[in-house]
Amino acid sequence: MISVEHLTKRYGPHTAVNDVSFRCEAGTVTGFLGPNGAGKSTTMRMICGLTPPTAGAATVDGRPYKRLSNPGRHVGVLLDASAQHPGRTGREALTLAAQVMGVDRGRVDSLLALVGLDAKAGRKRVKQYSLGMRQRLGLAHALLGDPRVLILDEPANGLDPEGIFWMRGVLRDFADRGGTVLLSSHLLREVEAVADRLVVIGGGRIVADGTKEELLAGSGTRVRGLDPDKLEWALTTAGVSVTRTPDDALIAQADAETVGRTAAAGGLVLLELRPADGAGLEQLFLELTTPNGAAREAAR
Ligand SMILES: Nc1ncnc2c1ncn2[C@@H]1O[C@H](COP(=O)(O)OP(=O)(O)OP(=O)(O)O)[C@@H](O)[C@H]1O
Numbered sequence: 001m002i003s004v005e006h007l008t009k010r011y012g013p014h015t016a017v018n019d020v021s022f023r024c025e026a027g028t029v030t031g032f033l034g035p036n037g038a039g040k041s042t043t044m045r046m047i048c049g050l051t052p053p054t055a056g057a058a059t060v061d062g063r064p065y066k067r068l069s070n071p072g073r074h075v076g077v078l079l080d081a082s083a084q085h086p087g088r089t090g091r092e093a094l095t096l097a098a099q100v101m102g103v104d105r106g107r108v109d110s111l112l113a114l115v116g117l118d119a120k121a122g123r124k125r126v127k128q129y130s131l132g133m134r135q136r137l138g139l140a141h142a143l144l145g146d147p148r149v150l151i152l153d154e155p156a157n158g159l160d161p162e163g164i165f166w167m168r169g170v171l172r173d174f175a176d177r178g179g180t181v182l183l184s185s186h187l188l189r190e191v192e193a194v195a196d197r198l199v200v201i202g203g204g205r206i207v208a209d210g211t212k213e214e215l216l217a218g219s220g221t222r223v224r225g226l227d228p229d230k231l232e233w234a235l236t237t238a239g240v241s242v243t244r245t246p247d248d249a250l251i252a253q254a255d256a257e258t259v260g261r262t263a264a265a266g267g268l269v270l271l272e273l274r275p276a277d278g279a280g281l282e283q284l285f286l287e288l289t290t291p292n293g294a295a296r297e298a299a300r
Helices: 040-047 090-101 106-114 119-123 131-143 161-176 188-192 212-217 228-237 256-265 278-289 291-299
Strands: 002-011 014-024 028-033 055-060 075-078 149-153 180-185 197-202 205-211 221-225 242-244 250-252 270-275
Touching (some): 002 040, 014 028, 014 040, 014 055, 014 180, 014 197, 028 040, 028 161, 040 055, 040 180, 090 106, 090 119, 090 131, 106 119, 106 131, 131 149, 131 161, 149 161, 161 180, 180 188, 188 278, 197 212, 205 212, 221 228, 221 256, 228 242, 228 250, 228 256, 256 270
Parallel strands (some): 028 180, 028 197, 149 180
Antiparallel strands (some): 002 014, 002 055, 221 250, 221 270, 242 250
């Protein structure tokens, strides 16, 4: 489990991370989402003891990262895929890490295979690796100590769609076996498919935190009527805020029953009525992470 309590990081007058708290439970994948510069990497670096917080604290399995003995056996970390020594081969890099962690060297080859780096790739120097290959090596490195927790910063960067699909499978399997996964991305679509929970950060603050279902429920109801103008008017008059989609449907900030009853009271014919789907989540994400959206949330 990962617990983040009121983490704050200031660089001079700039607050990169502002009073951030969240938890990642065992058996779940948590997607840590936010646009570039939102504070994801800084938060993850603080969890891993690489950046000292200005205030607040984080623990992994109940202890600060720095107090874990042989941390690689508890937490697999991939913060920067290019951090490996460029002159070593992938296999050498993993073998060395196995020695440091006291892990059986026999795991090196099975992990290279698991992450899709064949024997030839294992013999190549890291400087010859593509970004996708470095991410695969980084994941192998993170898994080497057979940890219970994974912390991965933008691991899908540089992977092709097939690689992203593959990585989702590895992470899902890790969590289904009781592991805890925290993975960051600036792309909602990248984590939506694998994450059980989403923590959204914008401008250094947490702007949304919940299960996908909770966040979707909060993202409203999609409704399409025979007469979109009248429907919009009826909902707005009833105090429900609505936005119009390009296909003349409305995303109403109310549950389906409220929307249906409002339409019925106005004698309006509905063609569609359902919880807002992924599009609603996308809209929520965009809204929450734009400066005005974040300010609106913080003011609530
Ligand atoms: N060492 C540093 N010194 C000064 N400012 C920093 C430092 N590290 C990060 N920042 C600033 O803190 C803010 C958050 O950066 P951070 O890298 O955590 O964001 P991010 O969400 O991970 O985005 P990205 O995906 O672009 O890395 C940014 O404004 C960044 O410029």
